[in-house]
Structures are given as C-alpha cells and as structure tokens.
Amino acid sequence: MTLSKALLASAAFGMVAGAAAAQTEVHWWHAMGGTNGERVEKMANDFNASQSEFKIIPTYKGNYTETMTAAVAAFRAKEHPHLVQVFEVGTATMMAAKGAVYPIEQMMNDAGEAFDRDAFLPAVISYYQTPEGELLSMPFNSSTPVMWYNADALAEAGVDVPKTWDDVMMASEKLGANGMDCGFSFGWQSWVMVENFSAWHDLPMGTKENGYAGFDTEFTFNNDKVAARLQTIADSSASKAFKYGGRRGDSLPMFTNGECAMWMNSSAYYGSIKTQAKFNYGQTMLPLDASIAEAPQNSIIGGATLWALTGHESEEYKGLAQFMTYLSSPEVQAWWHQETGYVPITTAAYELSKEQGFYDSNPGTDTAIQQLSLNTPTANSRGIRFGNFVQIRDIINEELEALWAGDKTATEALDAAAERGNALLRKFERAAM
Numbered sequence: 001m002t003l004s005k006a007l008l009a010s011a012a013f014g015m016v017a018g019a020a021a022a023q024t025e026v027h028w029w030h031a032m033g034g035t036n037g038e039r040v041e042k043m044a045n046d047f048n049a050s051q052s053e054f055k056i057i058p059t060y061k062g063n064y065t066e067t068m069t070a071a072v073a074a075f076r077a078k079e080h081p082h083l084v085q086v087f088e089v090g091t092a093t094m095m096a097a098k099g100a101v102y103p104i105e106q107m108m109n110d111a112g113e114a115f116d117r118d119a120f121l122p123a124v125i126s127y128y129q130t131p132e133g134e135l136l137s138m139p140f141n142s143s144t145p146v147m148w149y150n151a152d153a154l155a156e157a158g159v160d161v162p163k164t165w166d167d168v169m170m171a172s173e174k175l176g177a178n179g180m181d182c183g184f185s186f187g188w189q190s191w192v193m194v195e196n197f198s199a200w201h202d203l204p205m206g207t208k209e210n211g212y213a214g215f216d217t218e219f220t221f222n223n224d225k226v227a228a229r230l231q232t233i234a235d236s237s238a239s240k241a242f243k244y245g246g247r248r249g250d251s252l253p254m255f256t257n258g259e260c261a262m263w264m265n266s267s268a269y270y271g272s273i274k275t276q277a278k279f280n281y282g283q284t285m286l287p288l289d290a291s292i293a294e295a296p297q298n299s300i301i302g303g304a305t306l307w308a309l310t311g312h313e314s315e316e317y318k319g320l321a322q323f324m325t326y327l328s329s330p331e332v333q334a335w336w337h338q339e340t341g342y343v344p345i346t347t348a349a350y351e352l353s354k355e356q357g358f359y360d361s362n363p364g365t366d367t368a369i370q371q372l373s374l375n376t377p378t379a380n381s382r383g384i385r386f387g388n389f390v391q392i393r394d395i396i397n398e399e400l401e402a403l404w405a406g407d408k409t410a411t412e413a414l415d416a417a418a419e420r421g422n423a424l425l426r427k428f429e430r431a432a433m
Helices: 003-021 034-050 064-076 088-095 104-110 122-128 151-157 165-177 189-200 224-239 252-256 267-276 314-327 330-340 347-355 367-372 389-404 410-432
Strands: 024-030 054-060 083-087 138-143 145-150 182-186 260-266 281-284 302-309
Touching: 024 034, 024 064, 024 314, 034 054, 034 314, 034 330, 054 314, 064 083, 064 088, 064 302, 083 088, 088 122, 088 302, 088 389, 104 302, 104 314, 122 138, 138 267, 138 314, 145 151, 145 189, 145 267, 145 367, 151 165, 151 260, 165 182, 165 224, 165 260, 182 189, 182 252, 189 224, 189 260, 189 389, 224 389, 224 410, 252 260, 252 267, 260 267, 267 281, 267 330, 302 314, 314 330, 330 347, 389 410
Parallel strands: 024 054, 024 083, 182 260
Antiparallel strands: 083 302, 138 302, 145 260, 145 281
16 A cells, blocks of 8 residues: 555544544433343434434443432432433432433423424323423333233133133132133232222322322322222132232243233233243233222323433533434334334324234234223322332332231231331422422
8 A cells, every 4th residue: 555545544544533433422321131122222223323423322220220229329420321211110209309300301492302292192291291291201111011811721711801800810710720820910019909900990099199299198009999909819829819929020931931821010021921922822901890990090101211311511412302302203112112012102103003003913912002091091090109119119019928928918018018108208208398
C-alpha cells in the first residue's frame, strides 16, 4: 500500500471511528433474563441499526426487586441509567421518589417527540397515570393472570373448561379420580389470589381507592369473601385438588409436566408453556366466585413499565424519546406480544395482531386483553397503589404459606397480613410526607 493510500485509509477509519464515538449513549437497566432478555437485546439492537445518532445500551440487573433497588442506589450515587424497568407494585415508591422521576409524557413532550396517550389500551395506561391523567412511565411488559389448562387432561376426565370456582373444584375431583396428582395450582399468589381476585369481583383491597386517592390508606383484603375462598382452597389440598408450588413462577413445571391440570398465573408464560408442554393446552378467563358476584368485573395488570430518571443531558433524552416511540410502535409491540404473551400496550398493536391472524392461529391468546377490557375499571379494579408493596407482597406470601401449611386459618393469615402491611403503609406515608 502506498503512503497516500495508507493515509486515505487511516483517515477513512478515523472518520468511521469518530462517527461511532459521536453516538449518544442511552442506558437502560432491565429485569428481563433468559429468552426475554435476548428479546430486549434484539429490540435495542434493531433500534440502534435503524439510525446512527443514538445507541441504546440495555443491561440486565437481576429480578424486579433487584433492578429497582440497584436503580435507587445508583441515583443516590449519581451513577444512574436514563431508563429503568420497574414492576407495577413499585409505582407508588417511584412516585414518592421526589426529584428522581422524569414523567415519561413530560419527557416526550420536552424532547419534541409526538406522543398520544389515547393510543394506549385504557386498562394498561390507567395504572400509571396521575389523577390528572399524565402518564408517569411507559408501559412495556404488561400482563394479567389467566387460567391455563391441560386440554387433554380435562377431556380424559370428561369435564368442560371451568368458568366458576365451583367448576374448578368439581373438575379437580374428577381429575383426581382419573389419576391426576393435582387439580390446580397458582403462582404469584398475592397478585393472583388477593389483588386480582379482589378486582375480578369488584372488591376493594384497601381504602382510598386502593391507594390512588392518598397515602393514608389501609388494607381491607382481610374480608370474609376473600377469606372464604382461600379457606376452601386450603381445605381442598387434603384431597389433592390444590397443591401449592411456591412463589412467583416456581409452580410452572407442575403444569407443564402434567402434574396439575389447571394453573393460574400470568399470560406472559405463553412462551414457556408453548415450548415446554407436551400436551394440548389452552387459556381461559379467571374463574368467578358466584357467591360474591354475578359476573366478573375486570382483571388488573402485572409486569412492568419503563421509568425515565432525571439528571441527564437533553440530547440523551431526545434519544430516549425516539426509542420510546420505536418501542411502542405497532410492529414492535405486536412482535413482543406474540412472542411472549404480554399484552400489546396499544390498540394499533392489538389490531395488527388480529390482522396478522395471530389469534386465529393461536386461540385464547387474546384472553388477557379480553379480561383487562371486560368492563370500565372501577375504583376497586383500576389497580393498586400502595407504598412499600414490594415488602408487603412478601408478607402476604408468608401468611398464605402458613395457611397452606395448616398453621393458620385464612382469616388469621389475612388479618396478620393486613396488620403487618398497614404498619409498612404508615412507614411509607411518613417518609413520603
């Protein structure tokens, strides 16, 4: 190579390197491990490839609790990311983090990025809005609990897909008589059997509109209706109708290996069940307790949203705003929904999934959307906004585990959970004032 050619090549390399170095970096901390973590990486890489001005850098920080804790610590040290994924029960905590949160709607507007809150599904967006309607965080991986069922096992036992809790109990008896080890189980038990059971039957979990109307709220989930259902479930474990399999998604293998015929947990387990189950399966709406209500109200979401944090440069927020637009686009959201079982966060993504024939090819995969949109949410079914609820969920888990072990009655367990939970609500209220 001649000297002139070498100089030209060096100059060209320098221009490329300079262009790469000029990219504005935007850091995103998330809690998506495994396959979903790979999907997060793909979304970031696809956005990065679509333009040259910004670079999204996603970083896995552990489970939901670990990710939120890491972000809080990093903010105090002024080493925080631009964006952090926080699960729904961390909403009140994030709202109370004075000066830390850059409301996503405000951020989008400040960055000059078009934003239409009406494009989002009402049941998804309402959980994360202020009383005035401003969106605080960007919905991302939203789900709701559904009832998964082993269609082969139900058919062999001669039972229809249950619609009520009486149906679930009757089906479990027949399944047991037909050789099944377990009729039903569930995961994320506070979310499924307290939070969503209450919303599904239009029962308040707490005062002050489940915390939406003020921090001075108190729990009311320790009522006779919830206690009666949980006690019936606990009593049914003697006949193996019900089997407890742990917190979060620990009981998933009990369903996918054919041990339990019915499993109540997130719609977002679609990807796992699709790859693991060796039988015909389906999903249907949560069962109704006909002794409480004539018809279901609506379920509430779980999953997480993306929170923008203050303290960065305006140019970086411009890149973040563009990424939020990309992430909520119909094509990206429809892909994410169809791959994972999380609900599409926008009406356009839902309509696109229908146009693509996804629900025709995969019957029941719109169950979560139907549940969330069943009725206009009430004060009891809009969602929950309790401070310190990450810790309070652990308390509810502990007390329910005492119930399943036979150490407490349902009333005793719920009363203890409410009392212990209320103490943490008061602690949060004092800190937030």
